[in-house]
Amino acid sequence: MRIVDIREVTKPIASSIRNSYIDFSKMTTSLVAVVTDVIRDGRPVVGYGFNSNGRYGQGGLIRERFRDRIINADPGSLLNETETNFDPHRIWDAMMSNEKPGGHGERSVAVGTIDMAIWDAVAKIEGKPLFRHLADIHGREANPRVFVYAAGGYYFPGKDHSSLRAEMRSYLDRGYNVVKMKIGGVTIDEDRARIEAVLDEIGNEAQLAVDANGRFDLETGIGYAKMLREYPLFWYEEIGDPLDYALQAAMAEFYDAPMATGENLFSHQDARNLLRYGGMRPDRDYLQFDCALSYGLVEYLRTLDVIKAAGWSSRRCIPHGGHQMSLNIAAGLDLGGNESYPDLFQPYGGFPDGVHVEDGHITMPDLPGIGFEGKSDLASVMKELAE
Ligand SMILES: O=C([O-])CC(=O)C(=O)O
């Protein structure tokens, strides 16, 4: 049993949206296929992965470093104890050989993308959905019903309040009951007017989260906190620089309601520092670490250990990224839910065909692996890479 090839192609996921920090006019993602010689249903098993939006495709790192460490490893060293499947932890160790600790940079994105494809292959070899495989190996009961919220509300050329309201209305029409919008990309007065327009539109049918994408210094973050606390928000997200734990800690004095952060922390060590020094409150705040940007599920399992040791429930985790990998982790390992971008980053984000949001939740279908083959537009770009 061996991995015979790892292929990467860098694909555009560009659009004219912007948040307070970046625009997405040149955004890309790496799509990866891990080709094995294991035969299921008469065909070789292929696992697929891709990275989340916000960081660019990692073709250089994948092709120059991480791919070869797996392909050149002794194939037996990558298998589980019983030699019945690949072992994602051993493959992770092979990828990370000769890598120093710390300074996580974007190698975590390259490794996370390959790791996603490995878990897809492993669950396909088991003949199970990944969420059921994860629940089984952790001795727990899977829960296929997962909370999802609709992320959008970007700044956009020509976008006015009526188009922002229409966007949010369309999420409600599709079954969501929590929606998210960007803040920090215009003046505070303009953002206040945008927030009021959205709250007026959604009324008591849904709750609103706001995301500053790490834009604010302490003074601006506090100024916004004082404005935002007048409204019943779901959360106030990524206020300041993701690595400025003292800023995050200071915010608790000015903002009682839930805050969320973590999408730009790429290792369990960084997650641990957030919990040690960021003043995050386990009874109300949310953690958004995204395995596809942060060394994959092998590392995310360590992150889950870190948050448990710090006294947090896994239910406080609602990952960034809107991909089916985190949906599987949520259903298999009892996370609080997952992000979703109903109209963006297609065909990579979203759900298998025929899966609909009801009351802010989806129900995972029983598809082998991560379930990518159940989403026809995604399956066709994946197949192109593998064939
Ligand atoms: O706009 C982005 O970079 C995405 C983001 O922060 C989110 O989904 O929370």
Ligand SMILES: [Mg+2]
């Ligand atoms: Mg965010």
